[in-house]
Amino acid sequence: MRVAQLGSGTPEIAVVAGVHGDEPCGVRAVKRLLDERPTVERPVKLVVVNEAALERQVRFVDEDLNRAFPGDSHAKTHEGRLAHELIEELEGCLSFSMHSTQxxxxxxxxxxxxxxxxxxxxxxxxxxxxxxxSNFAEGRLFSEVDTIEVECGLQGTETAAQNADRLTRAFLTAVGALPGDTVARDLPVYRLTDVIRKERADTYEVFVENFAEVEPGDPFAAADGDTQVAQEPFYPVLMSPNGYRNVFGYAAEKVDVLTPSPAAD
Structure with missing residues (x-):
């Protein structure tokens, strides 16, 4: 794990990258901050976490780090020990953790x-x-540390790396570490309600788009041609044919749309 800092003092803000070794977008955003060394109005801790997995360009060495928290200093797995170390490093910080997706x-x-x-x-x-x-946070970083996670885009793409840089700077501006203003926007909010599991198969298909409502009776996925049909309406989240080993993704409900408060006259 590599830890650096912008500004002086004790940081209450942290930017976290490289939780998964096959998601380099956030690492590039952190590297750019370190190269530029912008003047910050609040100190910021920068953490590149799973260096061993990043070097091998694999998601993890022994187990998924973002399912291993709180971890243990004597854990048998690399990620189990790393989880414990990261929690200690992030104590007292609001953390911004960058990921990418398939x-x-x-x-x-x-x-x-x-x-x-x-x-x-x-x-x-x-x-x-x-x-x-909701009830699907077990083992994730934000189950132990005050964290906002962002999915920056498609894994391994230049666009995801550019998004990671843009998202990081927006976060640091929003928390007052970088000067400037942000633009608040209407934001739909979804809550995970279920895991959509998949059986072991040679081929997988997904027929729906993430965050687009699936109606009862709609086919949404298939394993070796065996099609799954929705029994009730849901919104797919993180749905892909091969993103996870045992699940297609998640079902969610739409719970709110956050609307920015009107500016004062």
Whole structure:
């Protein structure tokens, strides 16, 4: 794990990249900040986490780090020990953690709950939607540390790297670390309601788009040609044929649209 800092003093803000070794977009955003060394109005901690997985260009070495928290200093797995170390490093910080996905090109945010921090900051980020994990946060970083996660775009793409840089600077502006203003926007909010599992198969297909409502009776996925049909309406989230080993993705409900307060006269 590599840790650096912008500004002097004790940071209460952290930017986290490289939780997964096959998602380099956030690492590039952190590197650019370190190369430019912008003047900050609040100190910022910068963390590149899973260096071993990044070097191998794999998601993880022993287990998924973002399912391994809180971890243990004596864990048998590399990620189990790393999870414990990262939590100690991020103590007292609001963290901004960057990821990428195989399922959706447009950036969106993921939070543990619709906290005051999330509802204040996320609409100021250049994201299309916000997803609350509800009962599906076990083992993730934000189950232990106050964290806003962002999916920056499609894994391995130049666009995801550019989005990561843009998202990071918007976050740092929103929390007052970088000077300037942000633009708040209407933001749809979804809550995960179920896991969409998939059986072991040679081929997988997904027939729906993420965040587009699926109606009862609509086919939404197939494993070796065996089609799954919706029994009730839902919104797909992180749905892709091969993004996860045992699941297609998640079902969600749309719970709100956050609207910026009108500016004072």
């Amino acid at each position: 399922s959706h090109a447009e950036p969106f945010a993921i939070v543990n709950e619709l906290s005051e921090t999330a509802t204040e900051l996320v609409p100021q980020l250049p994201v299309a939607t916000m997803v609350e994990t």
